[in-house]
Amino acid sequence: MNYRVYRKFKNYLFLALTLASALAVLAPLFMIIQFVLVQGASSLNLNFFTELPKPVGETGGGMKHAILGTIYLVLLGAAIAIPIGVTCGVYLSEFSKSKLSKTLKLTVDLMSGIPSIVIGIFAYLIVVVPLKSFSALAGGIALAIIMLPIIIKTSEEILKLVPNHIREAGLALGLPRWKVILFIVLKGSISNLLTGIILAISRAAGETAPLLFTAFGNMYLSYHINEPMASLPVQIYTYAISPFKDWQRQAWGGAFVLMVLILTMNLIARYILGKIKDKKGI
């Protein structure tokens, strides 16, 4: 074969390979979405949202307790993680040169790499063991630790997008630095900070492993912070590995609700984030 033809051939072969790999990545995505849509939508009805599970053998029943439980647990986690996370984000963006700042950055990076099941065990050891009961509190704390690095990182990035001349303008007007930070930098970015919070919430809402032995799950409706609490992911897990057809059907329904929730939140956050970055020209 002519050398030039050979080089051209290699060139096209490579293009074909990149195309094939793109298809290989996107195919499972579409298959999962299609599977969840078809299987999930057919097992959804009003009862799914308004009823508690029926005992084994009886058909029907729903996942009201798990849906409400997930919302409760995620809000509990967010209530712990948001104030701490945003504060750290402010520290990292406003005092980025300090030594502590560098340590904190390293901490956040390492924390986001901890497997979520290990975080679950940590929450079990510090909450479930002393209180001697699986509890929503333990689940909330585990989710908060998962959300924390995401919130810190995104708030740092977003606050750094505030141009320095705005800070200087505030200082030039004679405002003390804390007022500049709180009322100009932070207040002006509140809606943007939401994107990081939404991303963190969407991540936490899908977590199963850390809830297995913290919030644990139950089959009834409970709002007590010191009692076990059901959540969608754990309920899906329990149902998916059960031998009952009706439960497996419900697992698909749960997966449908969870996916719609998480993908919507993700898309919204990414849309806003993309807009912010476009505006700043980054």
Next chain:
Amino acid sequence: MFKLKSKTQDALLFYILRTISLVVIALLLGIIYILIKAAWPSIVGNGLSFLLRKDWNPVEDQYGALPFIFGTVVTSLVALLIATPVSILIALFITEYLPKTFSRIISLLVEMVAAIPSIVFGLWGIFYLAPFVKSTIAPFLKTHLGFLPLFQGPSFGIGILTASLILSIMIVPTISSICRSIFELIPAHQKEASYALGSTKYEMIKLAIISPSLSGISSAVVLGLGRALGETMAVTMLIGNSPVISSSLFSPAATMASVMANEYADANTPLHVSSLCYLALLLFLITFLSNLFARTIVKSFSKG
């Protein structure tokens, strides 16, 4: 109301911010401390031979972690083997081949894969991927590569291969998004220089993009490895959960994360709980070190 000098007010905010930051750093240290403390009885009782013993038998209170270390390492490595080339290729496809609008859409779709909860991957894996592996992939591998010990023995659908496949799907977004941001850093004149010498596009990519990015790509792979090692739910649902060491990729196995997910809630002897915490500590250390490693490479890369 009492008035503070604005300098004092500033100092006050600064100390509040600092204290909270210290709390977060303390939290990481606290996690390490609590894990060591909980694992201590098993560390003392089993010592380092814990890592090398094959027997995991809660009934007789004997614990050896080798099958789980084996399962974790093998599933993660197989997943990396599949995911790395695909991730690099898709990153190149997005940055070099696609027009801007399309590249945005495709990269958004790839990132959506990362947003899918692990439990949904597991559910899909049980009802679609595992039967598919059993009916199509395993017989195919057996007829064509059956002479290798890797592809011998019966396939039940669930097992190392299926778990690795789901893991590879899950870590592609991690690796490809880092590769993409590295490829975007390559200066345009470097590519132009390569074209000017008469390269084809493939040769340009090889010379001007891949070879200067190798260290960055390796850090992306290590970060992907970190994710694969700690991934729990999808693997737990697809690996078969039996602590055996077998040379066949079709056979069931268990990983450190999956055994924790399966046994932690019912563990009742103190040594069992403590041995699971020992595993958690090990997993924590491995992911911790791999993240630290990836971070240092990225740092030296962005400086250079």
